[in-house]
Amino acid sequence: MSDRILTEGRICERDVLLDLINGYRITQAIYVVATLGIPDMLDSGSRCSDDLASAASVNADALYRVLRALAAVRIFHEGDARQFSLTSVGETLRTNVAGSRSAWARFVGRPAMWHAWGALHHTVQTGENAFRHVHGEDTWQFRTRHATESAIFDAAMRENSAGIFEPLMAAHDFSGYRRVVDVGGNDGALLAGLLARHSALVGTLVDLPHVVEKAEEVFHAAGVWERASILAGSFFEGVPPGADAYLLKHIIHDWEDAHALAILRNCRQAMPRDGCLLLIERIVGAPNEDVGTKLSDLNMLVNAGGRERTREQFCDLLEESGFKLETVVPLPASRCILKASVAEVAA
Numbered sequence: 001m002s003d004r005i006l007t008e009g010r011i012c013e014r015d016v017l018l019d020l021i022n023g024y025r026i027t028q029a030i031y032v033v034a035t036l037g038i039p040d041m042l043d044s045g046s047r048c049s050d051d052l053a054s055a056a057s058v059n060a061d062a063l064y065r066v067l068r069a070l071a072a073v074r075i076f077h078e079g080d081a082r083q084f085s086l087t088s089v090g091e092t093l094r095t096n097v098a099g100s101r102s103a104w105a106r107f108v109g110r111p112a113m114w115h116a117w118g119a120l121h122h123t124v125q126t127g128e129n130a131f132r133h134v135h136g137e138d139t140w141q142f143r144t145r146h147a148t149e150s151a152i153f154d155a156a157m158r159e160n161s162a163g164i165f166e167p168l169m170a171a172h173d174f175s176g177y178r179r180v181v182d183v184g185g186n187d188g189a190l191l192a193g194l195l196a197r198h199s200a201l202v203g204t205l206v207d208l209p210h211v212v213e214k215a216e217e218v219f220h221a222a223g224v225w226e227r228a229s230i231l232a233g234s235f236f237e238g239v240p241p242g243a244d245a246y247l248l249k250h251i252i253h254d255w256e257d258a259h260a261l262a263i264l265r266n267c268r269q270a271m272p273r274d275g276c277l278l279l280i281e282r283i284v285g286a287p288n289e290d291v292g293t294k295l296s297d298l299n300m301l302v303n304a305g306g307r308e309r310t311r312e313q314f315c316d317l318l319e320e321s322g323f324k325l326e327t328v329v330p331l332p333a334s335r336c337i338l339k340a341s342v343a344e345v346a347a
Helices: 002-021 023-036 049-056 060-072 102-108 111-117 120-126 130-135 139-145 147-171 189-197 212-221 257-270 291-304 311-320
Strands: 076-078 083-086 179-183 202-207 228-232 245-249 276-282 323-330 335-342
Touching (some): 002 023, 023 060, 023 102, 049 083, 120 130, 179 189, 189 245, 245 257, 257 276, 311 323
């Protein structure tokens, strides 16, 4: 009996491993249906796969095979006569729903990202950033030259901001600030939400010129344009001085220490002594825990070229750049707010 149980256990473990090995198949299948807009086509209920294929102008047999595979992993439900509907998981692949992951699905499966991950072996051998190795330039240069890639990335970042907004509002009180600078704030979606929530607050968005092109539209749509300003430029060159708070969401993890220190020092130089620094980041936890953060760290290794950090590593960065870590407040999805103040200078 014990030998049979052990054998069955090994088969089970082998199958779990096989599912992990083959996970790339699911990633690409999700990417395809999200890019085709299939989940949005199912917002009113079930439809036949042939009908979906016709609406998407794709091969009916190939699409059916993709849909039935995703039904097997509970993203769709397959009924009689090749009728498909969304499950509760699949609902989050729709574009205009709370908690949508559509933009992220359309981003991570792009050829540029896909090919970079294919060079992970090269990165482990050499330490060279995989994206740069494959494409001959870093992710920021690449998106500057490719408008479509930039737009898809921006949509994914906007989606992330939307998902974290309410938890951020609950975890940190912004009501006492007069001015906030959102450093590397993409198209301003997060800052627009902050300004809309706090009517006395003014804000400045800092990001690259091609990134902030739609920010004015975002601020107008939120009804906060009169309290918003935009600085099109690099945070490596400087940030606007004199704000009460400097907010950096998922910025520091994009960079290795030398570049991260340059960003933080620019914030320190701009900040008044009573100002505060707010970093929204992941913190690497204990061994064998928090797969999301550790896989995100691999994504930094492969694509952006940065890293996820431990609390101690953040403390070291902050101290070296003239800050002192005050509090760490947890947010959902393994994220947190690291609040730092200007460090006292020894007499």
